[in-house]
Amino acid sequence: MIAAHDPRILRAMRGFSFGRILRESFSGHTGWTRQWRSPEPQRAYDVVIVGGGGHGLATAYHLAAEQGVRRVAVLEKGWIGGGNSGRNTTIVRSNYLFEESEALYEHSLKLWEGLSRTLNYNVMYSPRGVMALGHTESDVQIIRRHVHANRLAGIDADFLTPAQAKALCPILDVSQAPRYPVLGASWQGRGGVARHDAVVWGYARAADALGVDVIENCEVTGVRRDAAGAVSAVETTRGAISTRMLALVAAGHSSVLAGMAGLRLPIESFPLQALVSEPVKPIMPCVVMSNTIDAYMSQSDKGELVIGAAADVYPSYAQRGSFHVTGATLDSLCELFPCLRRLRMMRCWAGIVDITPDRSPILGPTDVPGLWLNCGWGTGGFKAIPGSGQLFAASLAQGAPHPVLAPFGLDRFRTGRLIDEATAAAVSH
Numbered sequence: 001m002i003a004a005h006d007p008r009i010l011r012a013m014r015g016f017s018f019g020r021i022l023r024e025s026f027s028g029h030t031g032w033t034r035q036w037r038s039p040e041p042q043r044a045y046d047v048v049i050v051g052g053g054g055h056g057l058a059t060a061y062h063l064a065a066e067q068g069v070r071r072v073a074v075l076e077k078g079w080i081g082g083g084n085s086g087r088n089t090t091i092v093r094s095n096y097l098f099e100e101s102e103a104l105y106e107h108s109l110k111l112w113e114g115l116s117r118t119l120n121y122n123v124m125y126s127p128r129g130v131m132a133l134g135h136t137e138s139d140v141q142i143i144r145r146h147v148h149a150n151r152l153a154g155i156d157a158d159f160l161t162p163a164q165a166k167a168l169c170p171i172l173d174v175s176q177a178p179r180y181p182v183l184g185a186s187w188q189g190r191g192g193v194a195r196h197d198a199v200v201w202g203y204a205r206a207a208d209a210l211g212v213d214v215i216e217n218c219e220v221t222g223v224r225r226d227a228a229g230a231v232s233a234v235e236t237t238r239g240a241i242s243t244r245m246l247a248l249v250a251a252g253h254s255s256v257l258a259g260m261a262g263l264r265l266p267i268e269s270f271p272l273q274a275l276v277s278e279p280v281k282p283i284m285p286c287v288v289m290s291n292t293i294d295a296y297m298s299q300s301d302k303g304e305l306v307i308g309a310a311a312d313v314y315p316s317y318a319q320r321g322s323f324h325v326t327g328a329t330l331d332s333l334c335e336l337f338p339c340l341r342r343l344r345m346m347r348c349w350a351g352i353v354d355i356t357p358d359r360s361p362i363l364g365p366t367d368v369p370g371l372w373l374n375c376g377w378g379t380g381g382f383k384a385i386p387g388s389g390q391l392f393a394a395s396l397a398q399g400a401p402h403p404v405l406a407p408f409g410l411d412r413f414r415t416g417r418l419i420d421e422a423t424a425a426a427v428s429h
């Protein structure tokens with residue numbers, strides 16, 4: 001395990017000090033150097049990772065930092081974090097239902113707690129608590145089942161009465177509103193939010209400092225296989241790059257990339273939308289989500305309310321969503337939080353999420369020798385970035401899935417050993 005404040009990373013970050021900030025502020029901030037290089041692609045790498053989102057960059061960082069694999073390239077078709085990692089609503093929690101998921105997400109949550117220190121970069125992890133509302137008897141039963149399962153796994157989880165929910169989030173209307181009465185809620189106090197851009201930048205900077213080539217504006221357009229069927233190279237818009245180990249970490253475009261290697265994935269890709277309001281004074285002390293109404297909300301440090309909507313009904317690669325989806329989300333939220341009714345929305349956007357039949361990710365090798373997958377995170381993979389990055393890197397280095405990741409292999413869709421997290425990982429992240 002890499003030590004916090006690893007000297008190699010600290011060396012690369014020399015120059016950040018109070019004195020330096022003061023000097024730069026008087027000289028127009030012209031003396032700062034780039035946070036990571038912009039290298040030309042080399043002809044060959046030990047590991048090529050497609051996708052410069054949080055998962056790809058975290059994997060690269062851990063390969064270099066902990067596994068001693070240095071000839072690593074992260075190929076990103078646009079700019080790093082331009083995919084879902086920079087578009088998501090940043091909710092972090094570990095209260096999934098099944099023990100396989102609990103092990104993965106709890107490992108991740110523990111890493112979140114020290115991530116700013118590990119990367120020496122403030123990722124603004126804020127454990128402000130995550131509440132999931134129940135509006136029907138059936139919701140309440142599901143919530144109680146989750147709380148019990150989490151407690152058995154040693155994960156912090158509580159059941160809240162409507163009054164307790166109101167005490168934690170005073171703007172929530174629990175007065176038995178006709179459409180969405182609040183009958184109870186789950187609570188994970190260690191859950192919260194983090195700053196998504198900072199996560200991506202922190203990993204990129206640390207990986208680059210350890211020698212990883214983070215190559216932006218480099219789209220993978222083909223996968224070459226040798227006579228035995230094994231991966232031998234990728235074709236990119238910046239030339240061919242040889243490798244014997246190719247990791248596809250491309251979220252909503254994983255099926256497209258796997259198709260280049262002749263592989264069909266059990267994934268459907270949908271637009272998922274989010275919105276932010278105009279900034280207001282602090283009114284929302286925690287995260288509140290509701291699976292029933294397909295909506296959730298938190299407040300950013302700038303004061304904007306960050307709102308997540310449901311996935312679109314139809315698969316699509318168009319990076320925008322249907323207007324009626326956000327309309328329905330706002331309608332419902334205004335019933336739960338009547339004080340929002342006169343608030344103006346500033347922006348909305350979408351990302352393409354890769355949804356598997358059991359709503360759990362796919363992590364591991366494939367039938368194509370040398371081809372590995374880290375995808376299928378659907379609407380909720382941001383929270384898993386630190387844990388999955390570390391364990392996926394260990395798996396690549398060992399050539400076999402880490403025991404925590406082993407249940408998430410592609411073969412579960414053949415064997416039927418699904419990890420059905422539909423109630424924990426529906427739209428509410």
Ligand SMILES: Cc1cc2nc3c(=O)[nH]c(=O)nc-3n(C[C@H](O)[C@H](O)[C@H](O)COP(=O)(O)OP(=O)(O)OC[C@H]3O[C@@H](n4cnc5c(N)ncnc54)[C@H](O)[C@@H]3O)c2cc1C
Nearest residue numbers: 051053055077083084085088089091220251351381382383
């Ligand atoms: C609106 C929204 C809200 C969300 N909210 C949450 C949340 O609150 N909590 C949570 O845990 N999760 C949330 N998620 C899900 C989360 O964002 C994703 O699961 C996670 O960011 C996936 O990370 P990634 O690194 O796998 O993918 P990405 O960050 O999407 O990175 C993949 C990269 O691959 C690149 N790429 C694609 N094709 C190619 C190619 N051919 N060549 C080179 N590069 C390529 C893309 O440009 C992209 O940058 C949300 C998602 C969305 C869209």
